[in-house]
Amino acid sequence: MSEKAWLSKRLESGKILCQACAQACKLEEGEYGICGVRKVEGGELRLLVYGLAAAVNVDPVEKKPMFHFLPKSRAFSVGTVGCNFSCKFCQNYDISQYPKEHEHKIIGHELPPENIVKLALENGCDSVAYTYNEPVVFFEYTYDTAKLAHESGLKNIYVTSGFETHKAIDLLQPYIDGMNIDIKSFSDEFYKEICGARLEPVLECVKYAHEKGIWVEITTLLIPGKNDSDDEIRSIAKFLADIDTSIPWHLSAFHPTYKMLEPPRTPESTLLRAYRIGQEEGLKYLYIGNIDNEDYESTYCPKCNKRVIDRSGNIGQFVTNELNENGCCPKCGYKLEGVWS
Structure with a gap:
């Protein structure tokens, strides 16, 4: 369509x-x-992809990953073909790069906005997530869907590489409740050579989305030998801490895929090193992803250190949430930052 x-x-x-x-x-x-x-x-x-979904699933919201956004709920997830990045390590390259690699051919099945909302409600979802490929490339489709979703009591999540313009964010702001934004590296050279993009617009998107009151979580895929030095990890942590120490940061393990087959899988030791650096820079909420380690997937109260949300599974999808509906710690009453109801 x-x-x-x-x-x-x-x-x-x-x-x-x-x-x-x-x-x-x-x-x-x-x-x-x-x-x-x-x-x-x-x-x-x-x-060209308005109303044409290439991927549709009902996912745990933790898969996005969103750990401070309606924990243990389900997100109706939808994506199309196409992407404004060309990441050599893309895990969804079969749809994100499809038009570029198939002479501009478009694929997908018809799924207009009203049907997305209907299916989300029928499947007991609390949100709609625009994900799998870059949602801003099918902006008008996401905008129309998000507006209808809000009218039906559903929240909306953008899972994005963070290249949205200010104009796009301004238009989305009334309807997009949360964004998980990738900071893929703190090197412009990395962005240009590996992703076909630039670093500065991503940093600006993170700052602007947070300024507009959208709940923001960050993901960084740590690739051995590419973006996992102490200096680079610390630079990202400092950048986030300067905006808001309450922004959750997901540190994810890389596995070889697509055009990046030479680097090995990220060792757990690298993820733990990054976790500690984030703590040193004052970030309250740090998480390790793509491995199963519940100690580092779970949420701790910043005031009393009680484990208030238990998570296990490689995407933290098995959840026990002890916070009340306002996100308050049951032990000390501290209100954790996030979207809890």
Whole structure:
């Protein structure tokens, strides 16, 4: 399905500027954006995947990962083909890179916004998550769905690489309740060479989303020899602490995939080292992911150190939550930061 990609602007040159992400593609008739799913047709930018879902699942919200957002609830998860990044380690490359690797072919099954909301409610979900590929590339589809979801009492989550423009975040802010944003590295060279992107827009997105009152959690996939030095880990931790020490940081283990097959799996020792660095920089909530270690997947009260949310499983999907509906510790009464109801 194709719909007008209205988050766009005609320039004096006659080209169309896509205003969804920081790639800021300026396109002529017949040209595709870097994402492969936004194209100028008939003098306007069109979203080629509107209402076309390539991946749909009911997931634990912990899989996003969102650990301070309606723990133990289910998220109706939806994604399309296409991505504005080209990460060599992408775990969902079969859909994210599909149009680029198949001569701009679009795949997916019809799933309009109203059907997403209907299915989410029927499956006992408390939220809709826009995930698997980069949601900002199918912005208009997510916007229409999120608006309907809110009207039906559902919350909305963006799982993103953090290239949203300020304009996109401003429009999403009334309807997007949470974002998990990847900080893939603290090196612009890493972003350019491995992801086809840039670091600064990601950092700006994290700051702006937090400023707009959206609940933000961060994920960093630690790749041996690429982004796992003490200096780089500490730089990310300091960046987050300067914004808000309450931002949860998920430190995830890499496994070889797609075009990055040479680095080994991330050893647990690296994840624990990063965890300690985060603690040293004053971050309250640190988590280790893609391994099963409940001591480092669980949530501890920052005031009394009681374990208030037990998690186990490689994505922390088995949950025992002792917080009350307001997120307060049962031992000392401290109100933990997050979205609890």
